[in-house]
Amino acid sequence: xxxxxxxxxxxxxxxxxxxxxxxxxxxxxxxxxxxxxxxxxxxxxxxxxxxxxxxxxxxxxxxxxxxxxxxxxxxxxxxxxxxxxxxxxxxxxxxxxxxxxxxxxxxxxxxxxxxxxxxxxxxxxxxxxxxxxxxxxxxxxxxxxxxxxxx
Amino acid sequence: xxxxxxxxxxxxxxxxxxxxxxxxxxxxxxxxxxxxxxxxxxxxxxxxxxxxxxxxxxxxxxxxxxxxxxxxxxxxxxxxxxxxxxxxxxxxxxxxxxxxxxxxxxxxxxxxxx
Numbered sequence: 001x002x003x004x005x006x007x008x009x010x011x012x013x014x015x016x017x018x019x020x021x022x023x024x025x026x027x028x029x030x031x032x033x034x035x036x037x038x039x040x041x042x043x044x045x046x047x048x049x050x051x052x053x054x055x056x057x058x059x060x061x062x063x064x065x066x067x068x069x070x071x072x073x074x075x076x077x078x079x080x081x082x083x084x085x086x087x088x089x090x091x092x093x094x095x096x097x098x099x100x101x102x103x104x105x106x107x108x109x110x111x112x113x114x115x116x117x118x119x120x121x122x123x124x125x126x127x128x129x130x131x132x133x134x135x136x137x138x139x140x141x142x143x144x145x146x147x148x149x150x151x
Numbered sequence: 152x153x154x155x156x157x158x159x160x161x162x163x164x165x166x167x168x169x170x171x172x173x174x175x176x177x178x179x180x181x182x183x184x185x186x187x188x189x190x191x192x193x194x195x196x197x198x199x200x201x202x203x204x205x206x207x208x209x210x211x212x213x214x215x216x217x218x219x220x221x222x223x224x225x226x227x228x229x230x231x232x233x234x235x236x237x238x239x240x241x242x243x244x245x246x247x248x249x250x251x252x253x254x255x256x257x258x259x260x261x262x263x264x265x
Contacts, residue, residue: 034202041198073198125195128239129202131261135195 002150005068007106008142009044015099016040016072019091034130038076038088045070049146061148067141069120074136081134085124089136093119096140107144116143155246160210160254171207171231173214175224180217184209184231187256205236205259211243211251221255228262235262 009027017025017040024036028044048067074088096102097117107115120139127133168183184207191204207229211221227238236259245253 030198032198032200034200037200039200043197071196073196075195075198075200077200077202123196125193127193128258128260129191129193129200129204133193133200133202135193135198135200137196 002147004106004144004146005047005066008068008102008144009042009070011099011102011106012070012072012096013042015095015102016042016092019088019095022088032075034077038074038084040088040092041073041075043071043073063145063147065114065143066146067143069139069141072138072140074138075134077129077131077133079132081126081132085134085136089122089138092138107142114143114145116141152248155248156210156212156252159246164210169231171209171229173209173219173224173227173229175219175227178219180214180219182209182213182217184229184257186232205261207231207236207257207259208244208254209257211253211255214255215251224255224257229257229259236260237262 013025013027019040022038022040024039026032026039026041029041032039045068049064051064072092074085076084078084097119103109103117104112107117109115109117118141120141122136122138125135164183164185167185169186171182171184173180173182187206187208189204189206191202193200214221221241221243224238224241229236229238238257239260240258242256243250243253244256
């Protein structure tokens, strides 16, 4: 059994958890506490294919291309939360886009296959709690080959 | 006209108020505040963070009697119940006697250490 989607999400958590100075990292935990900040949350992402337009006689179980777009939230609070989020953002982008296991073994980008990893962008959110609270929602795109026979 | 300070705020502060120290610049005054720390949930893109929103009520007449104008309180340090906070903003809560006879709710943040 090989579920590339789960392999991507599981590896993402390992990659982001290694960012220095984080207090916690989570997979799909949408209820955290201020004592766990700075925190990173890997959110299970939506998937899309182009198969809705494929009305050919292709067998249903043939491989197809999937675009997975998981979200990653960085959350922190403090007087200089803007700068802190920027540092964490830089580390996260660098680590996801250069991680060897993600690129070469799971998604198979470049000369290893036709997979793709792209950073799509981010949105920020600010508010006041005990201190200035900031969140950065980041989106990545992972294009990979879904092989139903291997699931 | 009802005297809200005498009939409402003073008895409430006598029961619920705690001693506090407000430092505005080089001026330090003692006053009574009511601790009003509340739970606060910050939500972003489906992820919620549980924390607190620190706040405290003070009486505007008491502040004025000690020579402090509410307008000068942003950036002041308010110490009570064993913690020190910085006043980051405030809400004026007036009453039928006018805003100068009402309360102020200080919106607080953790005071910078060092």
